[in-house]
Amino acid sequence: MTNLDEELIELRREIHRRPELxxxxxxxxxxxxxxxxxxxxxxxxxxGGHGVLAVLDGSADGPTVAYxxxxxxVDAQTNVLPFPRSSRVFDEGFASRVPGVAHLCGHDLxxxxxxxxxxxxxxxxxxxxxxxxxxxxxxxxxxxxxxxxQETGLVQRLAPREFYSLHCGPFPFGTIGxxxxxxxxxxxxxxxxxxxxxxxxxxxxAAEVAQLGTVAFPKSIADYNARFHALxxxxxxxxxxxxxxxxxxxxxxxxxxxxxxxxxRVWPHERHPELxxxxxxxxxxxxxxxxxxxxxxxxxxxxxxxxxxAGQYLTMALGPESVAWAKASxxxxxxxxxxxxxxxxxxxxxxxxxxxxxxxxGAPHTPDFAADERxxxxxxxxxxxxxTHRLATRPxxxxxxxxxxxxxxx
Numbered sequence: 001m002t003n004l005d006e007e008l009i010e011l012r013r014e015i016h017r018r019p020e021l022x023x024x025x026x027x028x029x030x031x032x033x034x035x036x037x038x039x040x041x042x043x044x045x046x047x048g049g050h051g052v053l054a055v056l057d058g059s060a061d062g063p064t065v066a067y068x069x070x071x072x073x074v075d076a077q078t079n080v081l082p083f084p085r086s087s088r089v090f091d092e093g094f095a096s097r098v099p100g101v102a103h104l105c106g107h108d109l110x111x112x113x114x115x116x117x118x119x120x121x122x123x124x125x126x127x128x129x130x131x132x133x134x135x136x137x138x139x140x141x142x143x144x145x146x147x148x149x150q151e152t153g154l155v156q157r158l159a160p161r162e163f164y165s166l167h168c169g170p171f172p173f174g175t176i177g178x179x180x181x182x183x184x185x186x187x188x189x190x191x192x193x194x195x196x197x198x199x200x201x202x203x204x205x206a207a208e209v210a211q212l213g214t215v216a217f218p219k220s221i222a223d224y225n226a227r228f229h230a231l232x233x234x235x236x237x238x239x240x241x242x243x244x245x246x247x248x249x250x251x252x253x254x255x256x257x258x259x260x261x262x263x264x265r266v267w268p269h270e271r272h273p274e275l276x277x278x279x280x281x282x283x284x285x286x287x288x289x290x291x292x293x294x295x296x297x298x299x300x301x302x303x304x305x306x307x308x309x310a311g312q313y314l315t316m317a318l319g320p321e322s323v324a325w326a327k328a329s330x331x332x333x334x335x336x337x338x339x340x341x342x343x344x345x346x347x348x349x350x351x352x353x354x355x356x357x358x359x360x361x362g363a364p365h366t367p368d369f370a371a372d373e374r375x376x377x378x379x380x381x382x383x384x385x386x387x388t389h390r391l392a393t394r395p396x397x398x399x400x401x402x403x404x405x406x407x408x409x410x
Contacts, residue, residue: 004116005377011035012112012376013094019073019101019108022139025050028071028111032136035115039122041134048148052136053155056122062130063394065387066160068340069107069114070140076102079141080365083221090360090370105364106168106353109371109379111136113166113351116380117387124384130391133158135340143187143297146336156343161394162306163346164386165337166379170225170362171324171352173372176382178311178349179231179326181304183341185245185265187334188272188296190279192260194288199258205286206248206260209279213246215331224363228330237328243267244275245331267329269299299329300338303345310347313389314382326350333365351379 015028029050036043041054050071074080077100089095096102103109118134135155139145149155171177192209194202218224230236245265250258266272276292283290315323337348353371354362360370 002377004119004380008112008116008376008380009373011115012108012373015108015111016091016103017094017097019096019098019103021075021101022072022142022144023049025071025138029136029138032071032111032115036118036134039119041118041122044154047152047154048138048145048150050138051145051149054118054134054136055158056118056128056132056134058128058130058132058391061396062128062391063396064131064133064158064160065390065394066133066135066155066158066163066340066344067114067117067383067387068135068137068163068165068337069110070137070145071107071111072138072141072145073101073103073107074105074141074365076100076104080104080367081217081224083366083368085367088359088368104366104369105141106369106371107140109168109353109376110166112376113379113383116376117383120380120384121388128388128391130396131158132387132391133160140336143334143336146339150339150343155340160344162390163340163344164310164383165348166351166383167335167348168353168362168364168371169350170228170354171350172354172356173352173375174322174378175324175352176314176318176322176349177324177326177352178307178314178347179302179329180307180311181302182326182329183300183302183348184330184333184335184338185243185267186269186272186296186299188264188266188276189293190262190264190276191251191291191293192279192283192288193291194286201286202250202258202260205282205288206250208282209260209262210246210248212275212278213244215240215243215245217245217247217332221361221363221366221368224366225361228363231326231328231330232324234327237326240328240331242271243331244271265331265334266296267299267331269296272296297334297336298338298342300335300341300348302341302347306345307347310349310386313386317385318382324350351375
């Protein structure tokens, strides 16, 4: 283990001890900015809340490639899957000191890896070609941070040609998952209003809406892991190439009426209008109507070309056994990295952080989420290599990207 690996593990543990919810990432952002400035990067803080933006300039004739890491923690009571919690403790000595708040999605690892990639490339023996932009994003869990950073215009002015990120996943340590053309679903919220406070009608309507769903949430950690690994199997993955996942709850109004609410996770994103129309028809048949608070949040779609190119590079650099090729989208989470991918093509990868021997499941948003910390150094080396490769492969702004040209993705 290198000195950098050890320093990043300690950084991860410090963030893990002091988790901060979406919009409250002040201390985490301060740690990030301090490390990036010490590495010689140009750093801007307070971007879209507590966001941090860092720029590493190399050769002037190169392209610009961006890398994003999210920083916020989760409410440990409400933002996890309802699986039984075991008595095992994997973070002894650096457990959360903030009641009810924890890094159960792995953003503490994401942040440490992002810092590590920036440090490794800034302090490497060879200067990078072009420019690297490091985006440390707040408020991912509530899907607000990417939009808030975009509204400042700072990321867009840097005009990245490609955008990448990494997310923890329940694959074994040493594995990185790629999913060309797939990603994570879009999200839509509905609220059904019925006249007269008829709870029986509301319950019946909720049951009808539930029938529109094609996948149900996992019922156990074993089910979770089995479904995640099924994405790698062509025949199994084919069954979830298109899906609707519905979560419902009731809201009690001041007059004691139970109002059905729900979240729709849909792939592909283009199916949202169809689902809205179906729910409207069901509500109208029951004598009510549907309210949609806003437009559906977009799905995160990985570039098929760039994901494939990244997977090929990682296979060459790490070995074929180190790359897992997902053949469908994971139905149960959303990701506001989608908004960055709407501005520049790129991909999010799954970093394997599970360790079966010790019982670390590596499953984000589960009560017993735990990660093999060796994955931090592995993620740094994989992403630093990939970004360097992309800068060397991608032409500078204005150069040709004709198929088969020197700059084409490969």
